[in-house]
Amino acid sequence: MMKFGVSQPVRRVEDVRLLTGKGRYIDDIAPANALRAFILRSPEAHADIVSIDTAEAAAAPGVRLILTAADLEGAVENSIDYFTTENSDGSPVATPITPILATGRVRHVGQPVAAIIADTLAQARDAAELIEVEYRERPAHVATATGGPAVHDEAPDNICFDWSIGDEAATTAAFDAAAHRVTLDLIDNRVISNPMETRGATAQWDGAKLTVTINGQGVWMQKASLAKKLGLDPDHVRVINPDVGGGFGTKAFDYPEHFIVAEAARRLGQPVHWVADRSEGMVSDVSGRDHVTRMQAAFDADHRLIGLRVDCTANLGAYCSAFAQLVPGFVASRVFPGVYDVQAAFMRVIGVFTNTTPVDAYRGAGRPEAIYALERLMDYSARQLGVDPLELRRKSFIPPEKFPYTSAAGEIYDVGDFDRVLRRAEKEADLAGFAARKAQSAARGKLRGLGTCYYIESILGDQNETTKIEFAEDGMVDLYVGTQSNGQGHETVFAQILHQRAGVPFEKIRFVQGDSDRIAKGGGTGGSRSVTMQGNSINATADIMIENFMQLAEEELEAA
Structure with missing residues (x-):
């Protein structure tokens, strides 16, 4: 493993610059005559x-x-x-x-x-x-609900869209046949970043x-x-x-x-x-979240999940922002219905206008809201049914032999061993010792709780990314990327990836981003995509570079 390669502890190269007042933020670089x-x-x-x-x-x-x-x-x-x-x-x-x-x-x-x-x-x-x-x-309409004073004349009852995905008939049949049914109403409050x-x-x-x-x-x-x-x-x-x-x-x-x-x-x-x-x-600034959701689960007599229904009202604010119509429905559905093997599932989302600041993508956009609601439902169902919340999940996990698996939303999961991951989490968290730790806390007048959330991610945004590697006259290697760091440490991470893949000295890599004249195309940062998409792009570009250098070396060294 290379000293400065992937997964190695290295000092972030951008930190000294940013922490010593040498960052170039927008107020720092405004022209003097602006x-x-x-x-x-x-x-x-x-x-x-x-x-x-x-x-x-x-x-x-x-x-x-x-x-x-x-x-x-x-x-x-x-x-x-x-x-x-x-x-x-x-x-x-x-x-x-x-x-x-x-x-x-x-x-x-x-x-x-x-x-x-x-x-x-x-x-x-x-x-x-x-x-x-x-x-x-x-009159103003501020509730995350349909109806009320009209915000836009072209949106009766303040409804922007009424979107759905899944098999509604099969879901209704599953609930009709269920031995147990659970309903949970949730509010996912508005946030400002x-x-x-x-x-x-x-x-x-x-x-x-x-x-x-x-x-x-x-x-x-x-x-x-x-x-x-x-x-x-x-x-x-x-x-x-x-x-x-x-x-x-x-x-x-x-x-x-x-x-x-x-x-x-x-x-x-x-x-x-x-x-x-x-x-x-x-x-x-656009806000995030602001959903009112009713979650419903249907279980058979053995407590296996056989039906899932989601009814969500999503607040769009006063106007549509860039991805606002997509986030609570299509984007959220990419992780619906999570890690569970249930095909009788139906998700409906109504987007409503209100006299509030517009809402759009925020920190994961759609997927955290969907997983939050689903995992709250599983925990709540376990309490209602009087069963262990982890065992309830295990009964409904997609089994390893079913992969690749097509979810009820049409998303393809290529691999997965969800029970194995959960058992590892139990071990690392020392779940067996939790009762004793809880009792010790109680003896000191403190409360100690235990929560579980099983998250599956779907990377969004542009599915292709730009990389250019350029050897500069000053001996540096310029790495041009199509993503944009907002403080996540891209300058360090992407240098590690190139260093490991191509052997370029870590300290010789110069990071270039965020300029439409210097980088013709890119996907930017969003949808939890940067390291996955940009990292793979760097590796692919490095491989092409190495292949070209090998051909050149064969000719120069007469080793072909």
């Missing part, structure tokens, strides 16, 4: 915009530009694109526009209404207070090319979106990701501010810089 942007956001959860008066603000000291939805007309397509799912009955889902700047109506607190560009942030903030916006309030570094973007226009720096999770989706919305040739758009202080899925998407700073820079011919403050992030 103007500052401030976003005026809605204080209302739901209201009509009666009027916007920016005259006094436009005349305020230092103000260079004010943008409202009206100012974008003819220059920027005032909408942000997103992916759509499909209804169970084949009818189209609701697809309301997700605007960059509000047009006629605001639908959640924090929605961008206007942007102020000034010489300093203080001047932009002061000018924002001079903008007069008259709102006419509307709050990365250490808040979102930011800087745009520069040189008269022919737009460069936008975003502290995100990849550059290619943003490059394509900026080119489309601003009417530019993609070759005239460059997107850069610098060092990023946490992403968690939240920084993967298109946001209004990206387009705002880009258009402002194009109009003013000067760099424009924006970074959210913490409170701003709380009302403008």
Whole structure:
């Protein structure tokens, strides 16, 4: 095993730079002459915009530009694109526009209404207070439920989509025949990721090319979106990701501010810089989770799982974000129904609009929510049936002889020995000694509990990844990757992989990421994919490199 190879304890190469203030985060690299942007956001959860008066603000000291939805007309397509799912009955889902700047109506607190560009942030903030916006309030719908005051006219009962997967008839038959039935209602609460570094973007226009720096999770989706919305040739758009202080899925998407700073820079011919403050992030970053779910299990007389039913209502917030329609249904179904051998399974998800901040992928996106609900159901079922929760799981595990196995959702599991893994976990956790440890805790007035969650993962995102290995004139080896580190240690991990595969000295590997001009294509970071996809890509590219070098060596050494 190589000293600096895979699975070896090495000092992370990026840590000294990041811990000694030499990181290049978005606020560190803003041009000295950059103007500052401030976003005026809605204080209302739901209201009509009666009027916007920016005259006094436009005349305020230092103000260079004010943008409202009206100012974008003819220059920027005032909408942000997103992916759509499909209804169970084949009818189209609701697809309301997700605007960059509000047009006629605001639908959640924090929605961008206007942007102020000034010489300093203080001047932009002061000018924002001079903008007069008259709102006419509307009733708000905030419950993760259907019905209530309409958020979008094109979504009756506030339903965006009604999606399902599985065999509903077979599932109903299994429940009818079951010896035991268990129902569990769950709330998977909304979360806000709050990365250490808040979102930011800087745009520069040189008269022919737009460069936008975003502290995100990849550059290619943003490059394509900026080119489309601003009417530019993609070759005239460059997107850069610098060092990023946490992403968690939240920084993967298109946001209004990206387009705002880009258009402002194009109009003013000067760099424009924006970074959210913490409170701003709380009302403008997409949230995660926010599901209300009813889980139902059917068991035979021997307590083997024979039927599974999921009814989930997923809160999308006020507008659809990039992957919002896919996460609670299609994405979650990739791990449905977990490690259990049950074909009579049916999953239904209704996505609803509410007057809240939009929701999208967060930390695993869909799969953690699905596994959480399923494993809570198994533990709850064990208590209801009066059986050991581990033994209840064992009875329903997919047996090793059934692999490769096609799940009720159509996902193929290539291998698995779930009982073996569970027994190893029992041993490592000293489950046999738990009762004694619990008694000792009780004697000290403390509580000690035991929980089990059996997780199976489905890697998502782009199933291909980019790697380029380049030998530089200074003796270094440049490793170009298509993923994007948000603080996970990619610089170290990917160097270890290349070192082990190709024998390139660990200290000679230079890491290159996050630049659409230098890396033509990539999948970015998201869906728990980076090491799996990028690591395999590095290995494959290294193998090609070695083969080419062997052919060259044979010729040079006359050893063919």
